[in-house]
Amino acid sequence: MKKSAWLPAVIAPVVVAGAIAAPTLASAANDPIAGTNPTAADVIASVAKSSDAQYSGKLSQTSDLGLPELPAGSGGSSLEGDASDALSLLTSSHTARVYVDGATKQRVQVTQQLAEQDLVRNGSDVWTWDSKAREATHVTLPDHVKESFQDGTMTPADLAKQAIAAIRPSTTISKPTTTSVAGHDAWQLVLTPKSADTLVGSVELAVDKQTGLPLRAAIQADGQSEPAVQVGFTSLDYGAPAARLFDFTPPSGAEVTTKDLSDAADHAGSHRGAHGTGTDDAPTLTGSGWSTIAELPAGTADQGSLGADAQGLLGQLTRSVDGGRAIQTSLVSVYLTDDGRVLAGAVPVSSLVAAAK
Template identity: 80%
Template sequence: MKKSAWLPAVIAPVVVAGAVAAPMIANAANDPIAGTNPTAADVIASIAKSSDAQYSGKLTQSSDLGLPELPTGSGGSSLEGDASDVLGLLTSSHTARVYVDGASKQRVQLTQQLAEQDLVRNGSEVWTWDSKERTATHVTLPSDSAKGPQDGTTTPTDIAEQAVDAITPTTTVSKPTEVSVAGHDAWQITLTPKSSGTLVGTVRLAVDQQTGLPLRATIQAAGQDDPAVQVGFTSLDYGAPAARLFDFTPPSNAKVTEKDLSDAEHDAHAKGDHARGAHDGDEPTFTGEGWGTIAELPAGTVDQSSLGDEASGLLGQLTKAVDGGRAVQTSLVSVYLTDDGRVLAGAVPVSSLVAAAK
């Protein structure tokens, strides 16, 4: 599966970046939340119990970040490859089939016109498959790995967990209200930033009353009526999916890449996790706090002079010249490319990124 797949997964951590969850989570009840008056803490705490859930469903993701339209040629999009994929994912809706049998067995199928992308995990074995490119990747995880690889696929749980991390004194959390998602009764809570310096208006989470499974997550930009990013189930059936769904064998003519991560955790411990906290030089640094957090990648990350004609043209159409570089501000997130190759991003206005770069 391409790195660009379900790109909002990359944006969401920036949008909901913040400090560790407030004590309300630590003090939350572990009882079922099907009662008549649960607290927001009860609803949030119930998400943890859904890790062993078994279900099949259809998931719809939509993004409307207000990106400018780009010209298309007579043969379709004038952009090809990952650039076209990224823009399509940010400006239109996509549907995936999801099959989950607890924490170690998952399958996600993203179907496009005449093509399909799959992520299949069965214990420590993970496969990704792109039918259009006829490419497969086989990843072997550490045997005690609790989570699968970060492949870019966004689910309501992803955004829910990231939003929970942003519950701090900078956020107002509403009382739960009852909603229905994909035919299931759910409690919905709304997180609203107290700061006016962020582009985020609200994050809404709908959680199944019986199972704690996040059913829908919506991020709304400040001053906007329609969601900027929404991921949610349109159909959902509980119960163990067929075991065959978690077995994958690539076609004989597929190009297969092998990645063995089984010793990765051992190697990390042996090296002291890079002295725990030390940076390799290409990792992001963060400034600000809560919803106003800004991530910065170091100088040389993007060399605009070395970009090809297509990438340069795309950059020119998506961004505008600002002091010290080029930038784009969508309804929900801003990105600033400095002349020295740094990249700054956050759910803040471009002016905040420019100021942080000085």
């Protein structure tokens, strides 16, 4: 996998946070959360109102999963560059500049070791750019993705009720408390799994009181006092960013890959199938709630095709278990079976091994 493919892993909490719930609710009023004693549903509903937000800011992402810290890039080490870069996202801190102008214009810049990786969305056009590798990818989004941002058939209250109903069977939700993130007053929710079979201890979400924009998310592993993963704004200014920031032209001599998905069918329905059924693009899911396990089919992890350095790295980070090799961090476990399947989840390795049989 190319290094640029890991960029979404760094910036997903940013781009997704403003868009997962809000696009279908663009007609909702953009009033701040009413009153001084909102419910959890009120706070969740306010997130749905933030899709049209315009802002610029700086994000900080930290990870402490109990893995040894590795440098980004091979840097002369024996590690293969792509594997080292991917693992560095799980073992060290990163910062990113974020520019957002509504639901369909975003730019995220991740800078490290005199190199830059960018994700730029402008309407149906999405670009990724890796300055070190001088590689760019251009994707044209399908029509159904664009249309989904214009369907105003739900209200924020409807969405909040559905979200709360989906969460409550497996999760305890705290009453909102007051906090501050990057100089902005926010409501904080704490989601605590009811299941004892998950490695997740709790999730904290901070939401801007005035705009509904998610400002910080922290996942705490069971039994730990510090977040295993946290991403949040360290600075944030509201207002429309310069339009030029959402225009991207690959530099001369760059290697450009083009993917036109504009005519792709809407497979969303097939991805909403029951647990235990998968598609060519989606993993098979078993279990429920915080104990859900995702499985990719045989042939996904062909360990025999790895180079010597990658094989060595795999041997250092994983341990031999029944039927394959596995790694368990404080928050998530991954199991590579001898027949090439990959199972992962916020559960102990023993749960993955049992699910694979």
